[in-house]
Amino acid sequence: MTSSKSSNFDGFSNIKLVNNLIFDNSNTRKNINYTNPFDYFDTKNIWYKHFGQEYEVCMFLLSDDKKNNNIIAPMKIKDNEISLLGSKSLFDYQDLLYSFDYDEKNLSNDIKKILYEIYNLKNIDNFMFESVSELSPLYNYFNENDDELWDYEVVFEDVCPKVSLPNSWESYLVNLKKKYRHELKRKIKRIHTSGTVNHYELSKKSEIMENLDYFIQLMKSSSVDKSKFMTQDNQAFFIDLIDNLKEKDNIVRLTFLEFDNTKVASSLSFVMNNTRYLYNSGYDPKFSDLSVGLINHAYAIKLSIKQNIKFFDFMRGNERYKYHLGSVDSKLYTINGKRK
Known part of the structure; x- marks a missing residue:
């Protein structure tokens, strides 16, 4: 696994270029499943440009080209807390980025590796992952596993009809x-x-x-x-x-x-x-x-x-008109964790 860190927007641009370089010379870019517009690096980059000056960026890349398994974890750090790069007020969905057709047998273990790398950042005491869909592998991991390094709780946040x-x-x-x-x-x-x-x-x-x-x-x-x-x-x-x-x-x-x-x-x-x-x-x-x-x-x-x-x-919010038009709820969760 590799990680890069930055504390300013220019640095994040450099990380973006590094990731583009990685993507252009491997299967990583074409294999990443960008499921919604908030997954795009452009979206994250623009959010950081406008709101991220107080944060340090930390980006993890887990790559296994033999199995076509890749996870990219763009995150931000402030006050000893790490969170997904973006914000609940502007990003209806937040998650790690996964390759297409990820090997289910390895997915849980690979998410665990990401959490281990976060644990190794000595200035991190807590994590907060907001706006995680009930369909996300990240939600499934915390819903189905105990983690050796982190105490955590999965809290209902909102609905996306x-x-x-x-x-x-x-x-x-x-x-x-x-x-x-x-x-x-x-x-x-x-x-x-x-x-x-x-x-x-x-x-x-x-x-x-x-x-x-x-x-x-x-x-x-x-x-x-x-x-x-x-x-x-x-x-x-x-x-x-x-x-x-x-x-x-x-x-x-x-x-x-x-x-x-x-x-x-x-x-x-x-x-x-x-x-x-x-x-x-x-x-x-x-x-x-x-x-x-x-x-x-x-x-x-x-x-x-x-x-x-x-x-x-319809994304975030339970306004009545959404149900009048035939919507069914999909749930969002916040996952809070602290070191054991």
Whole structure:
């Protein structure tokens, strides 16, 4: 196993270059399974640029090319505590990075090796791994094993509601609970009889950046909490993230719902691995009587079905509308540990 450490952004850029060098000359890069947008090094790098100045970066690489088993563990250190590189407020999922088709027999033991390396960092007393999915190998390790070096607890953190998408919009509607199906049909009919409705998606680089301010304004206007969340720092992170991810395999999608030629709702999503990840959304409360926020999400689901996307992940939060649209919870956990 190898590790690299840095205490500033330039240093992290160097680590990124080192990892790119490793990736370009081995099977590591092409074998890593980037399951969601928060796994990308670009995303982690941008987060560090905006919020990581107080942290030291520590990155572990466990590589076994013979078995095609690789784990990359990007982490940050502050006040004798190590955590995954990113933050709960901006990263809906956090995890180690694993290669495709990881040998299950070795996975638990290899995670144990990572924890052993963390233990060897003498300035570390605790770890805190936030936003770990119940589907993560990291969660499975702590849920199924006792660790010789660490006392730990696995604590429920939040939910990420998801919809498994069928092959047609009609099948999707049939799968909804009767009450929610009738409500959705009624709301769609009402908005269409009230004016001209247009729903569309932007995926081109220039179009997304030209319209991002509309999305941000709709997000801020939709609730007090979202307005408080979208601080100047968070807004700068959003713009920087979208500007850097937009070239990655066409994953960034910006949708708008227009009513009588006015943008009344919008959502920002990432599409990858047959999944649409809804990162954030907003709507104009002046049009709330037309349920524009809900309809924007429903039409995003309809569009996803048309694009043969298999899952719609609303990500963090248990807002009621997500369940009205057919979501089922997937759980997130925080794993806290301290030296024995």
